[in-house]
Amino acid sequence: MSTLPTRVLVTGFEPFDGEHANPSWEAARRVAQHPPPGTNVTAVQISCVFGAAIDELRDAIEAQSPELVLCIGQAGGRPDLTVERVAINVDDARIPDNAGRQPVDEPVVQAGPAAYFSSLPVKACVAAARKAGVPASVSQTAGTFVCNHLFYGLAHLIATQHPGIRGGFVHVPYVPAQVAHRAVPSMAADDIATGLRAILVAARDTVTDIRETGGATH
Numbered sequence: 001m002s003t004l005p006t007r008v009l010v011t012g013f014e015p016f017d018g019e020h021a022n023p024s025w026e027a028a029r030r031v032a033q034h035p036p037p038g039t040n041v042t043a044v045q046i047s048c049v050f051g052a053a054i055d056e057l058r059d060a061i062e063a064q065s066p067e068l069v070l071c072i073g074q075a076g077g078r079p080d081l082t083v084e085r086v087a088i089n090v091d092d093a094r095i096p097d098n099a100g101r102q103p104v105d106e107p108v109v110q111a112g113p114a115a116y117f118s119s120l121p122v123k124a125c126v127a128a129a130r131k132a133g134v135p136a137s138v139s140q141t142a143g144t145f146v147c148n149h150l151f152y153g154l155a156h157l158i159a160t161q162h163p164g165i166r167g168g169f170v171h172v173p174y175v176p177a178q179v180a181h182r183a184v185p186s187m188a189a190d191d192i193a194t195g196l197r198a199i200l201v202a203a204r205d206t207v208t209d210i211r212e213t214g215g216a217t218h
């Protein structure tokens with residue numbers, strides 16, 4: 001008996017904050033070019049714009065009918081892949097988005113719940129990336145910019161319209177070219193893609209998350 005490949009949607013963001021590339025997109029398209037066995041991966045680039053980002057994600061979900069959605073974003077300064085545990089219902093932008101919008105303390109979804117947990121097995125995802133030789137950890141906050149906004153939008157879509165989808169968010173470090181003149185952590189796009197492939201397979205295959213600490217004291 002042959003099983004059909006799992007339909008996976010991977011999203012990455014366009015560059016923002018004056019950067020020329022976004023490692024999330026560089027890695028997402030690599031994963032789609034060379035997907036893990038047993039998966040069919042589509043990569044879609046998302047605008048770094050409040051509101052539009054969620055609209056584009058909704059359109060991609062409707063077009064692709066994925067079983068698994070992995071949204072990826074750049075977290076400049078973080079040293080490893082961070083699997084986000086929770087999305088919160090707040091937009092509070094430290095910098096303007098790519099359309100010049102800078103919401104302060106606005107809900108992502110009016111009257112939506114305060115937060116959603118990732119529907120990915122976050123601990124198993126971290127363990128899988130590490131096993132593939134790629135540094136990874138659990139993150140307790142995706143921030144309050146467009147990445148958290150998209151993550152919350154994804155979780156809300158899953159909760160209200162697409163209960164069959166499993167989805168979550170992974171933040172990734174800068175690629176080396178972005179920090180060639182700064183002493184800031186970075187990771188090659190190929191390594192990011194290797195970690196994401198492992199995360200994707202773990203997200204698909206893990207029914208019950210593993211019990212292993214991913215906590216933080218601050």
Ligand code: PCA
Binds near residue numbers: 013073074075144
């Ligand atoms: N990172 C930003 C938005 C787009 C991206 O790649 C963030 O972490 O919110």
